[in-house]
Amino acid sequence: MKGTIVSAWIKTSRNIFGEDVVRDALATYGISENKVFTPMEDIEDSIALGIIDEIAKRLGKTPSEVWHEIGLDNINTFSKDYPAFFKFKNLYAFLKAMYDIHVVVTKRIPGAKPPILKVEPLEKNKATMSYSSPRGMFDYFHGMLMGASKYFKEDIEVEILEKKEDYTKIAITFPMEVYNKRVYKLNSFLSLGFIKSFQLKVGLGVLLFSGIPLAILSNYLHGMPLLIAILALSFLIPTIIGKLLLRPLKYIFETIEDLENKDFSFERNISTNDFLEDINNRLNKAKNSIKRDFVGYKAIVDELNVFGEKFNEISNNMTNTSQEIDSIVRQVAYGATNQAGETENIAYQLNDSIQNLNCIVEKENEGKDKLQLTVDKTRKGFENLKNTVDNLNEIVGEFSIVKEKSFTLKNRAQDVTKIVETVEKIAEQTNLLALNASIEASRAGEYGKGFSVVAMEIRKLAESSKEAVSNINNILEAILMEIDELVSDIGRQYGILDEEKSNLNNLSIETSQVVESIKGVANLIIDLVSDLNKESEAITSMSEHVESLAAIAEENSASSQEVSKNVTNYINEIKNMTEKTAEFNKVSENFAKELDKYMI
Template identity: 45%
Template sequence: MKGTVVGTWVKTCKRLYGETVVENALEKVGFERKKIFSPFEDVEDSKVNNFIEDISKKVNEEKSIIWEKIGEDNVIAFHKDFPAFFEHENLYSFFKSMFDVHVVMTKKFPGAKPPLILIKPISKREAIFTYRSKRGMFDYLKGLIKGSANHFNEKIEIEEVEKTKESVVLKFTFDKDIYYKKSFKINKLLSLGFIKSIPVKISMFTLVIGIITFLPILGLDNVVKALVCSVIEALAALIVSTFLMGPLRIIKEEINNLRQHEFSVDGDIETSDFWEDIYSELKEYSKEMTKDFVGFKGLTDEMNTFVESINTITKAMDSTSREISEVVEQVADGAVSQADNTQTSVAVLNDNINGLKRVVDVENQNKVQLEKTIGKIDKSYESVDATSKNITRSIDEFKIVKDKGQELSNKAKDITSIVSIVSEISDQTNLLALNASIEAARAGEAGRGFSVVAEEVRELAEQTKGAVQNINSNLEQFVVNINELVSRIETQYGVLEGEISTLKNVRELSKDANVSAKEVSNAMISTVTELNKEAESISQIYDKMETLASIAEENSASSEEVSASVTTYAAEIAKLTNKIGEFKEIAENFRNDLKRYKI
């Protein structure tokens, strides 16, 4: 089966069932999904049948219905590809031309085995249609007939007359007249069923007329004369008509030359009658045909020149496309490498940004802690300042205590003096009591009561002396303790004065440190703020880098697509080159066909 027909079937199936179903079916039977069938390509019938069977299974439709649909739609496809074959007045003339079309196709495509199609009229509107094919594609034929009727907008009635495995005979009834037959009765009558010569027919007619004419004139007694005259008249008519029909030979030769595609013979005849007109018409026809064939031959030369030019261009395009393919492939590789490097850079930058974010987060936390610490330092400075002031006030109070201790020591000394006086008074009292006892003893009984009093006074004086000694001892110890206390207070006062000086220095240092810490804190806060801004800026850079990575990936994908497209383009150019070669072969065949016409 030739590729032209199979390609048309594939196009029809794509329109009916979609490209995906058809391409999958093509792939399943061993063809490329985008297969382009060459007119000279032979396709196995089994693959075509398997192709239709696969589509039948996928679309859940009977093969007979699919073939009928293909046949009906193929008429549209054939009309698009071969519009000249459809230039007929009616459906009958189209069917009648199919035999010649198939003969032409057989010559054009060696190995083609189209079906034999014959149609013979049997009445004004009826004809017998005969279809013979070893493939027996009757369902496809039914679709073709239906599609043809729709194309010519005619209605036909179909009656099956005979059917075998390889042929079918149908009777068509058309809705318009398809055939006429004109019968010339005089010509048929004079032929007597076997005479074809016009001069003989004329002589026979002249003979009959002569006999009919001469017998009444000459009478029955002169039958022989009448017959002789009639025969002479018939012979004269035969001779004259034979000479008059002489140009017919020349006209037949001219017609034969036309049938033999011989248009180079030129000439004229002079008859001063219709033969001259007929020959002139044939000559005019020959001239018109000669002009057409001159144009055809010029067209074939132009086609060959055009094909050569196109072939040169396609070769240049093929070379250029290969170079472009190599460049695009390099660009694609570079784009892929760039995309990988960009992706790697983005990943590293992302890690750095994450690390920076962690540092920023830590610094933000430190900033918060530093602000808290600065607050604590402020509070500490305030506490130190308050403590310094309190200690200063304590020193003042401590000085008062020291002074009071000194005064107390002096008072203790004064008390000691008083105790000494009391001790002296006790000694004097004791002495007076002793004297009183002595005097009471001297007085005897009269002085006994006074002696008791004197004894009590003496004991009191002894007790007073003991108490004074005890008081004096304690007072001395108290004075020592007070002196020690005053001494220690003075010592601690001196230490405290030194410490208050140191504390003042510490307060000043704390103040300076607080100011410095605030400045450092402000600087760190400013740094952290700037660091946040830089982190955001770097984050924006990362976003842009990520966008660039996406763009690089898209460029890589686009480059690969372009590379694939260029590869496909190169393949299509190769196919175009093959098609141009096929077209050149077709043009060459057409040129060889035209060589048969000698002009």
Template identity: 25%
Template structure:
């Protein structure tokens, strides 16, 4: 039945259901009316039979005064013999319009019932009739079929003056008038029910057609909404379910309109933020490339400085060895003064070269310090850019949260928006996490840079001190050269000077070793900075790819929103 009805419209279903109910109601009412009428008419027929019985008894007493009695095998009423007195039976029958039979005990002795034109006085009464009327002396009322005709029957016992029951008086009222009455009443009832059904069907048809029109308006609006067109307006001022449905649709349309506008604005902001994030990532990437290039230059300079420092150390060690030899052979100074002068000249030249090399180391150390300071400034710039990325990620995450809330309010229609908002939120969180990682890297780089600057400063001071010592050594060599002629007289002074030179060269060797260690440490720091810059560059590439994906998703969302007509 459900499969049969599901293919019909609601108005058709309603008409069929109401028509079925009306037909069932008509049948039930007709059946109940028939039963009630039948019972009422039969009751009236039974009452008529009882009244006819009293009327027959009255007529017998009127025409034949006296008591009932049995004499000589015959039944008397007063002085008249009732056996085969068909005249009185016919009179009573004409008056009552029914059958009349008088029984002597259980045998009929007169009647107006004819069978084949003969009086039916040959069939005796039996069963309940005899028991109730003759034996118990009570009236008996009931129904019987006599010669194919349904009759209402009534029996009265005939008593003598002493109260003895000597016979029965039978009255039969035909039920044809009952059937006629029932048919007449049912005809009227059928006409009334038919008119009621026609009137009800007309009302139901008009109501269902009106309801179908209202439902069609709602259906057309919902169908248009299914295709993204929310421009349809529905007006229904009734307070029933369809009116409530119309109100709910209009409310849903307004809410969806607001939601779609908010999503459109949000997607526009997301697209703008993604573009800004992409631009910032590209700028950061360019800055990182610059830092990487600078660090590589610093690394090359550090390696060169390290080689120069090693060379200087070897030279100073040679100087120290020469001074030791001078101290050892001080006693031969007088004999080898000419040789000493030559060596002093060579030593002076070496000292000049040493001074030049130390100046070169000082210049390169200063240049390295400037590069490291520039690296620190660029790291600070990267930190500012990362802060901007973090701020953009937080704004994007907030916008994604708002979009998810609005999508949840939209229910089933907002699931697609909720998925997009969740993806935007995830990308924003990834951007924020990457920004935090970059911030930590920059802090480490800045710390390393500070240590590098400090080490460079120490190295520069050591180089300046070395230059001073080498200058003093040069002065000593000049003094030696100028005092060669008087070396004999000034031997003790020369010996003292040589000892001072030994002390100074030892300090110089230590300073050069310190510069070498600082240079090696600075080279290691530059390698760390270069690695961090490469990692930051990779992170910037990931951020750029994520922001481009976010921008693409925002554009797709804007394209999807354009399909809605508001």
């Protein structure tokens, strides 16, 4: 199914059922509410028809009811999108042209398969209409029919004559005459069912109404009366027969008068079984052919109007763009003129700059040699710094050994302190034993006096030992404190020395990087000086071409002025084209008005 019809359904559904219902139905099939269905786009029938089914579910209606409502309102949508297809005198003419309209739509949109609609007159104000489509959609068809009835403001009666799965046939009763067929009995009688020659009919009529009566009268009349009867009947009968047989010409002239009045909407039919019927049929055939052509013409006029509007818009845009281009070209021309004068000044300034540049190059060459000497000195200073760092690393290593030995000395002093403490404890025990010995000697009396003297001496010795141990302990504590201070000083000095060593190592690394950077910068400067020498030579060569550039700038200035002149002419041509486009639009509108005079 083509996108143009699906787009019309969606547009109509939004008008009838609201945005929310349609949006939800589209979302069911993963279609955005902003989706634009192009006329050439193919939409699967299951999706197109399924969207309407989803709308019916959300409205709590049957699909048949929804299709009927869409068809009823779709006429308004189509009349706005295709106004040329609705310019008919009445509903019957519109329905009669539906087949031709579908042919035009099929040509416009390749691949489109609209339903087949045929209308045939049945009675004076009654016609049959057949609808054939593999999709069925009869409710939509009946809704469209009722919508067309409302559009043309005609009340109709519809009767279903036949209905199949993909085909239906209905009878439509119109409020006005849509078909007329006159039967001329004399013409039909004289044809005898097979005679179509008008001359034979005249001859047969004369024979029947003149020849036979004269033959009968000849038996009763003689002489002058018979002659008068023969002459009278010979004149009157052919005249009357001819007039009666040519009565359909009046009806044919009415058809011709309709053509002169540009009214192709009414079809007249006659039954004479002779050339008059053939003439009338050919006139009707020509009218139908013209009506089909006019359907296409009016569609083309719509397209021409749309094309004219778009072309006029493009012309206006081109005019605005051309004016902008003209402004830019004028600026370029002005700039080119100024450039020609400035180029000459630049040539003189460039020569002065080249001389200054040569002086700078000479100074740069001198600076290059001095820079090379500075780099060499920096490299030697770095080597000396590196040697100092290496020596300091050795000193730090040796100082680390001293630090370890100071910790060992501290530990040994602590061990001596422990020994002194042990001796002090022994002296206390000895003093206690001497005291016990004195007590035991006093108990022994005379026998213990000698032992008491020995115990006293031992006690004195123990007290002397204790006093000596106390003095030693005090001295050791003082020595130990000094050793602690020494160890702390050594540790602190070692930390400072180690930190300075790290700083010096970092400084050495940074200095190494700086030296490398200086070497790199020096090399770059040396290369830059070399490049500067080359550029100086190139600029010197370039200055020789500046004068020719000035000449080219003058030529560009002249060319820009010429281009500006051509652009101005181009703008004038576009303005003329815009005026012609406006005239074309007027012609198209007038042509459309002229076509509207033809009632089809």
